[in-house]
Amino acid sequence: MAMYSFDDLDKEKADCIHFDKLLCELSNITNRSISDVSVMLYRNFIRFGGKHPFDGVEFHFYDYNSVTGFYTNSGFEKECLKFLYNISLGKDYYEDPNSINSGNYYIDDEFDSYHANFSGFYFKATEIYNFLKYNDFPIPTCILSDLPRLEKLYEFRKKIIDKDSESCLAALDDIFGKSKNIDDLENQIEDLKNQINELELKIPYGLGKYREDDPLEIAIKVRNELWVNYNEDDRVTIPTQDWVVKKLREEYKKFGMAEIQALAIEKVACPIKRK
Structure with a gap:
């Protein structure tokens, strides 16, 4: 041990x-x-x-x-x-x-x-x-x-890194035939990482971290799940407010969700202005 x-x-x-x-x-x-x-x-x-x-x-x-x-x-x-x-x-x-x-x-x-x-x-x-x-x-x-x-640790690690870099570059050369493609791939990877980072920074702080019935997290879930098939040219695809509220109160019954809270969540989740 x-x-x-x-x-x-x-x-x-x-x-x-x-x-x-x-x-x-x-x-x-x-x-x-x-x-x-x-x-x-x-x-x-x-x-x-x-x-x-x-x-x-x-x-x-x-x-x-x-x-x-x-x-x-x-x-x-x-x-x-x-x-x-x-x-x-x-x-x-x-x-x-x-x-x-x-x-x-x-x-x-x-x-x-x-x-x-x-x-x-x-x-x-x-x-x-x-x-x-x-x-x-x-x-x-x-x-x-x-x-x-x-x-000492740096020199040891540098040898490993340099060796790995050489082998990776050689493998990519074998796959693509031209080393310039490596730069293209690195640029694409960098762009994707930047896009991921921008998306992560847009995620609300503490979402679902402090309570299981986080109202904002529930509203996002409702928007993503209940409005996914919405077609603005077809009113049949619009989830009714009463149905959404009832569904929320049943699903989160153990948290004692009140009707007024369910209504508030429904309004936040709704992407359109109801007539």
Whole structure:
């Protein structure tokens, strides 16, 4: 059975880089704004797509606790990406001054009375070092506390990456005959990833996350399922309001859905103005 040693815990702590520290130091060392640094990280993370590294080396966003260690999943990374997106727009962010809410951040938007709330996040020094080094970015001091180990890991990983890249390119050359087709494919992949990202950013925050009977999620479901066969030239295809309301109250009976709530959901879900 694998065991954690004190050295393992020390290495883990050294590997933990707070997002604010990385953004500030990269901003200083490159003489670029924090917004520019955020855009660079945002766009590269999108290119990774959460799968095989698109540019050779990928990094992730993490939650970190000194007791449980690093943690991440697609939902957490999606929220971190939204946070980074807001910073990329040049919006100011600040940590909740209440120590009880330490780690919670707010976006300061002068045009919006609602200040979005996000959780702070971390990078792994090993990952961000590999990414910056491989792509010829300067290395900030916050990730140099264990430089010899980082360099060894980088050289080892680079050999694997370069070897994989060569074999992949050779395989594509065999398939398509001309290497220029590789650029066409990469451009198509990039366009698709950008389209996916734009669609994901349009998904309402917290949809179905906090309650099973989320009214907005139900309204979207009603629109997609009950209006899918709608034909504006055929009134028979229009679901009646009474029928939709009755169906909603029966389907969500266990949540005690009231008629007034079902009516409200039906109005949101209805894509036409009823006569």
